[in-house]
Amino acid sequence: MILGDEQRDILIIGGGTMGLAIAIELALRGARPTVLSRQFREAALHAAAGMLAPQAEGLPAGAMWNLCTASRNLYPSWIDKLEQLTGLDAGYWPCGxxxxxxxxxxxxxxxxxxxxxxxxxxxxxxxxxxxxxxxxxxxxxxxQDGQVNTRNLAKVLVSAARILGVEVIEGITVQRFQQTPQGEITALESDRGRWSAGIYILATGAWAQSLLPLPVxxxxxxxxxxxxxxxxxxxxxxxxxxxxxxxxxxxxxxxxxxxxxxxxxxxxxxxxxxxxxxxxxxxxxxxxxxxxxxxxxxxRPATPDDLPILGQGPAANLYLATGHYRNGILLAPITAKLMANLILHQTGDRHLKAFSWQRFQASSEARV
Structure with missing residues (x-):
């Protein structure tokens, strides 16, 4: 069955923690994202323990420490917002x-x-x-460190997306990007047809390399x-x-x-x-x-330096949110917030600079 003929505003490739968290944040701000998910049960979300542990992990001072502590500090309000919206218990427990x-x-x-x-x-x-x-x-x-029950959180994220009218389409394998000679993405090819949008977000976790030569x-x-x-x-x-x-x-x-x-x-x-x-x-x-x-x-989606890949991608209308490795659950709130700011308002952030895909350019060129 061919589903993708209609033009979408925003296409998010990947329906795990990052894809859903970004979709929810965008929808709360009035955008209309569509999520393409291959198999929700494959997402790292289901395998994680849900620790919120920037202190316990012994992260050194620097960009990753700042990103992780900022996200952990967002957790109470982020969870409260999701629980108020869905009426479900996300299993957040700031137990230390x-x-x-x-x-x-x-x-x-x-x-x-x-x-x-x-x-x-x-x-x-x-x-x-x-x-x-x-x-x-x-x-x-x-x-200040704690945990969230990831199986509860999975249900909350799916429910919140549905309540907000996010179109989540399961069972789709995206195969490649189509682009203009100038590098702008015009469409996605998948096993269920062609999909087009104004903006594309890659949030496929450990499977990111199947679409881009990123070191994930x-x-x-x-x-x-x-x-x-x-x-x-x-x-x-x-x-x-x-x-x-x-x-x-x-x-x-x-x-x-x-x-x-x-x-x-x-x-x-x-x-x-x-x-x-x-x-x-x-x-x-x-x-x-x-x-x-x-x-x-x-x-888990790992990178050579164990840091995520966030921000503008190698095409003008492509954004990246992948490679979170052990900290995907922890970084969901801050990733959603920063990506929504960037996509909707072109507002950069000091947190994003250190996580650009371009830090790997010396060893490999990422091309769509």
Whole structure:
């Protein structure tokens, strides 16, 4: 069935976190975006744990730190807006994050520290969170970091888009751009016809390279979920070495995640899940008695410098929002805001300059 004959105002390629968040922001400002999605269930949104953790991740001072903290600070109002619109619970929980330390040298934090973040020695830590292994010397406490339940958020984003009249078309694979000799995009070719618009936004995550030679590659992450045998133990997110433990209000604990450069290889593996379980029980031994209730995997869109690609693309009417790697959920509010400002008002922002696709031009040329 050919669907794309009608001219659209704005076409967003990709119906995951970024595509939907940008579409919602544009619609709230009076624009009429259309989202083309290949498979919503493939989006990194479904595989993420939903940590909002610029402090816990130890980001250095600079553009990425500024972008991530700005986005985390937008989260309460962004979630409130979405929940008011949809009547649904997005599962936002500013529960704080603990980063346990087993090596005395890890007590020195080289990255920026917010005023209310602090070190807890073992005697203090037990008051915040009991159950740590004896090898844990203490932990850094980051009260401004938190989490959002990504499965709840997925439902909220889809519902908000529908309520605002965003046309979300599922099951479409965009194959290539059509453009003028001057470089302006005139249409998209897909397996379901030709689509044209005045403005195009690429938000396809780990699949960005299928349309543009951008250095965005899939980084596979395996995850699992645990159910406690009785009352839940964890009250805060635990951010450890190659490990995070994200407790939901229901008591379930999300354990993640591997980081594997294996392309789009599907499935969970014994080695991957065993590594996660070993790390989890080494930090919180009691987790050994929990029941494994779910396992899954997904693909994060990684770039060579682990920074997203945002802003104007290599064509005058093409915009890019991809390559968010581990911080896609965290960066959704600020990405939507900055991209809407740029697209609708041509208003640049100091946050965007460091994330231009042009930083990779020395090694490769991105052409439509």
């Amino acid at each position: 994050i603990l980063a346990p330390v087993t090596d005395e040298r890890q007590r020195d934090r080289p990255h920026p520290m917010e005023p209310d973040s602090r070190w807890l020695d073992a005697s203090e830590l037990v008051n915040y969170q009991p159950g740590f292994a004896e090898s844990v010397l203490g932990a850094w406490w980051f009260p 590659t899939p980084r596979k992450g395996q995850m699992l979920a645990l159910k406690p045998p009785g009352q839940p133990l964890l009250k805060h997110v635990i951010f450890g070495d190659q490990l995070y433990l994200v407790p939901r209000r229901s008591g379930k604990v999300v354990v993640g995640a591997t980081s594997e450069d294996v392309g789009f290889q599907e499935g969970t593996t014994v080695a991957g899940l065993q590594a996660l379980l070993n790390r989890a029980t080494a930090v919180i031994p009691e987790l050994a008695s929990y029941e494994v209730i779910d396992t899954w995997w997904g693909y």
